Amino acid sequence: MEDIEKRLFRNIEQLIEESKKEVAISVNQIMSKLYWNIGKEIKMVILNNQKPNYGKQVIENLSEKLSASYGRGYSKTNLFNVIKVYEVFDNEQIFHALSGKLSWTHLRKLMYIDDELKREFYIEMSKLENWSTRTLQNRMKSMLYERTSISKKPNETIKKDLEILKKEKQINQDLVFRDPYLLDFLDLKDTYSEKDLETAILADLQRFLIELGNDFAFLARQKRITIDHTDYYIDLLFYHRRLKSLVAIDLKLGDFEAGYKGQMELYLRYLEKYEKVEGENSPIGLILCSGKNEEHIELLDLERSNIKVAEYLTILPPLQLLKEKLHKAILYAKEKNS
Known part of the structure; x- marks a missing residue:
């Protein structure tokens, strides 16, 4: 009873x-x-x-x-x-439909974004991921749009991707992956090893997941894979629910090097063959470096291998310098794609 x-x-x-x-x-x-x-x-x-x-x-x-x-x-x-x-x-x-999804406080923050595409990005991501007004404010403050790959695409591509997101709730890699990733919360000192970086991330996994974005699920640390009797270790392995893909993350100190591509390709091909299950898309690789060599990355054509390279910052520069850095990266990418 x-x-x-x-x-x-x-x-x-x-x-x-x-x-x-x-x-x-x-x-x-x-x-x-x-x-x-x-x-x-x-x-x-x-x-x-x-x-x-x-x-x-x-x-x-x-x-x-x-x-x-x-x-x-x-x-x-x-x-x-x-x-x-x-x-x-x-x-x-349009406003009536929008007000059914977002609060007045959301709208009050969004209406002061002058760039229409940028504003639309924050609107659709707020709706998709059910952001609180505080989360929206933090995302805007951290310049999420400028750090997301989509901002570096031609305007017509951005419009098309946002329209698909709005109507079909489909998200693509350009809306998920960022550059740089802001890891200042790890509180790392001036000198640290790759192991220190990995340990710090796992010690504050919740905030790392927030920085990665919604829909990432942590699967493994130092995931062992064996190929021809040789053991290799993937630093961090995640799964992204909406992309339906495994995401292998490799942590590197210093600038990106050409050899990192072959290492990540090996990881991805192994995951494709032995770990991917029915209904999933191909695994994605993310190489996080403390610096980037843009020409190396461009010539290696990493997109074909489903590999992303991004910088991570453990100490944030002054906001103005970060803005300038991101705006330069956006201009460079748009000129290259035009």
Whole structure:
């Protein structure tokens, strides 16, 4: 009898929690729609009046009156926000669909991204991986878009990939892999070995998985494979659920060297032959180096072998230097692909 009552309580508890979530989503949609309509009303009035500083004057007067009648939530800053959200998401139907997936706080952060493709990337990834507003903010702060391979593709390719992600929920490697990877949380000193790096990663595996991205599952450390009576060891082995692929990671100190390609190809061919199961795609290799030799990487045509090479940073440079580095890499890649 007691077990029946416990199950009954759990079932009702689940119904209540699901209902609370539905209410929260509904309230968010209603509030977002309200703010969008307020933004539209204010924008139309401002556009129809050519007086100098008229918009600022309207906002000040309106904020004062609305705050007196409805309390907090109608400050000048918030009114400028609702105008901005209307300007950025000016299609009511699209905005309504978006507000059903993302909160007003999400939208408020997203609307200040001027680059349309970059903004679309964060929108679709937020929806796909169910990011909290805090996660979204952290991803934007770490310049995830600029570090993801897709940012280095031609604009038409980016649009096409994002459209596929939006409509079919299909993700490709360009949306998954990054360069560089930010491993400052490992707290490594100036001198460390590959073993130290691997140990530090496993000691803080949760944060490493966050940096890798959603859908990575850890499988093995120092995965032993035997070929012709010789043992080899894959530093780290993961599985990516959406790509449906094993991902072998090799950790290297210093710059990328040509010999790393053959080593990783051997690992991947072994995984393809002995570890891949039905329904999976071909294994992917990721070589993480503390430095890169771009011409070596370009000439070796690693993409054909399903191998990625990325830099990792254990100490973050000043933000401005990181921005410049990433923007240069994006420009170089787009010029090369044009």
